Amino acid sequence: MNVHDILQNPDEHVRFAAYLDKLGHVADANEVDLVSSVLTDPDQTMAQSAVLRQLDRRAAGLYPGPAYEEWAQAMTQAAIDRPFLAQRLREWSLFGRAAGRSTTRSTPAGPPRWAWHRHGSRRRT
Template sequence: MNVHDIAQNPDEHVRFAAYLAELQHVADADEVDLVDRVLTDPDQTMAQSAVLRHLDRRAADLYPGLAYEEWVRTMTQATSGHPFLAQRLREWSIFRAVTLKLPWQLDDLLASSNWLQLKTASGMNAEAIEVLADAGRTKRIRTTARTGLTHRSKS
């Protein structure tokens, strides 16, 4: 089934599942075109949700390696008209920097979404976890970070 056929289905749940399947199997060379086409779906909430899942899956696979930098640049261009998607890509880059102990800015982490703060609070960067234990956005984030610090000190 191609994206044009998918878009003709009136059921957004069917389209969502079909988009996810297409995105999961897309060749790297065709990824931008497919993301662009999915984002033309009239149900923008559903389309952006499908692309968000794709971005999260791909970023989780790519962030440790060198291919991430080019991929995130390309996907940032492809999602430029969609602020939430562009923000998620920025946050994946912050996560990458924190996790790989590359240079990162404290203010970027503190201004980030609950999603990124919670993901980082569960991670391995002691400096970031300490910051979130004290200044995380929510009680859950602070508790997760404190728990991580406790486990680290027992090791």
């Protein structure tokens, strides 16, 4: 099932589940295109929620590795018109700084509250 087929389904719950499945199996080289396609869904709340899950899943796996910055920049471009998604990507960098990891960007200190609650238990001291 491709994204065009998913869009034909009138049930947003079915589309959401299908998007999560597609995003969970997408090759790195196709991720930006798929995210951009998902964000064309007429139900923007649902589409952005699916993409948000993808951003969190991928960022947790990539950060603070060397691939994170390039990936985050590409995702920021894909989500350029969606301030909440772009903000979430910035928060991942903030979270890394607060945890003592460096980033190549200059960002103000201070972790987002959601990041500490969600990922605080993974922190090693």
